[in-house]
Amino acid sequence: MTRMTLDTIKLTRRQALAAGSGAALALAVQGFIPDAAWASPTDAKEMLTNLTGGALLKKGRVHVTLPRITDKGPFTRITVAVDSPMTDGDFVKAVHLVAERNTVPEVASFFFTPMNGKAEITTRIRLKKTQIIVAVAEMSDDTIYIGKGRTKVSRGGGGCG
């Protein structure tokens, strides 16, 4: 017997929608169809392209700290630190956070200035389910660095996000 995961539910929903509205209605009654469409990593990639203007994403310099596992998806503490001297000539302009499996993948954008001294931000984000969170850092010389972190949201611990 195969265990039903969220992904298989999603697939059956699609198949049901294709098969006929009756089945879709039955699924809607069970509450499997959310109001907003499900986001996918493809949507998140598109969003990243819009944010960064399609520039090349380099790996490194961005460190994402997340709990390995959490039972409080709506309150996940995240720290993003970027290696940068933060001087007038070389600083981090912005950090964008993207949660690719949330209802809406964009989480937040943070804008830094040389007055920050340290490019580091800690906040709490909502996670709908287990996923990879992407942090993109825009430097003052227009290069873009990407960093990732993953959190497992334990069963029943997800939030509306």
Add this chain to the structure above:
Amino acid sequence: MLKQPLVKVPGSAGKGEIISIKTKLRHPMETGWRDNALGQKVPRNRINKFICSFNGKDVFSADLHSGISTDPYLMFNARVSESGTFRFIWYEDGGREYVKHWNIEVS
């Protein structure tokens, strides 16, 4: 719900020191997707922007979306070189603003 901004900044610092700033605003951050007990949609009500400025110059700002938790909490750093006032503003969807000031002495 109490909507008083909470800010934690040291009252004094050395010149050129990097200080840590912690801010929190008690706010529901409604996404607009939730139903209440009567089955009606709860209207969207989020903090969409946060700005921290020091002596009139912007230090840090953030665009917040639905992915930020209830009671948006932000912790960041600032390098201070002179005495002055930090000004923190949170902008709500309806146009309401929450403002908090904090004086710091730099020696």
